Amino acid sequence: MIKEIISMNGYGAYVWSAFSFTLISFISLYFVTKLQLSKEQKRFASKFGSLNLEKAKTARTQNINREILSNISKV
């Protein structure tokens, strides 16, 4: 059974390479996108950390900023 699945009636090299290429593309795109996201989150955290108390208070009034900070703390 496993031998049949691997050989695919002689078309195994074509079928498996097509599926492997697709999965490798998915994994690569996922990790590149995840890396970009965490890079931006880190940049946001460091910028927020360098704000003085008054500016930080102003920034915290925006829901989205609070949401970003809460996501960073989860990471």
Add this chain to the structure above:
Amino acid sequence: MYKYFEPNKIFAITSRAPKYVLLLFIVVLTIGLTEALILSPEDYKQSDAVRIMYVHVPAAWISLGIFSSLALLSIGSFVLKNKNFALISKSLAPSGFIFNIIALVTGSIWGKPTWGTWWAWDARITSMLILALFYGMYLLAWRIYEEKEQAIKVTSMIAILGVINVPIIKYSVDWWNTLHQPPSINILSNNSIHVSMLIPLCIMTAAFTLFSLLIFLMKYNTELIKVKNKGLDRL
């Protein structure tokens, strides 16, 4: 109505959704791969080589769908002057491009055992290659133009010009003599594909759609945080 889709309001959803979408994607992909590689029957003519269809066809469909969305959003961004449309387009493009590349590469792999060649300058393949070039130009334009207004204008022009190619891809098999067969799936009339092959095809299409949604959400969150980073500079 657009106020409900303001980035500030939907970020709470878009930032939490990826983990659920990823989980659902893994489940649907596992079912799809089992159906496509093990349970679905082989073709009477192409034998097991037909299984390449389960990655090639959904990838082609989604890359076309995403490019059409880019064009619609670009028109929307021009008419309604809504910058969020440009942000959505920018976040959709990477997965569309990857699906286009997957369609070209898996098509080439499928071509060897069925047509005896890796590549042919056939109308469908050539028009898909042109679509990949438009995707490439679109993504490059976002990187080249640093000024946001200019980037939105140029990328919108590329998307609107490129969408002319979408019906050419769709009808290329009817308009010209190509190596590609006519469409097997038609919403308005009877399908020529058997249900045992249609089910895995639909499951794989659902899995690929979930993947593009996952990448879109992650990219959209990245873009929103970028905007907020600039906002912190201005404080």
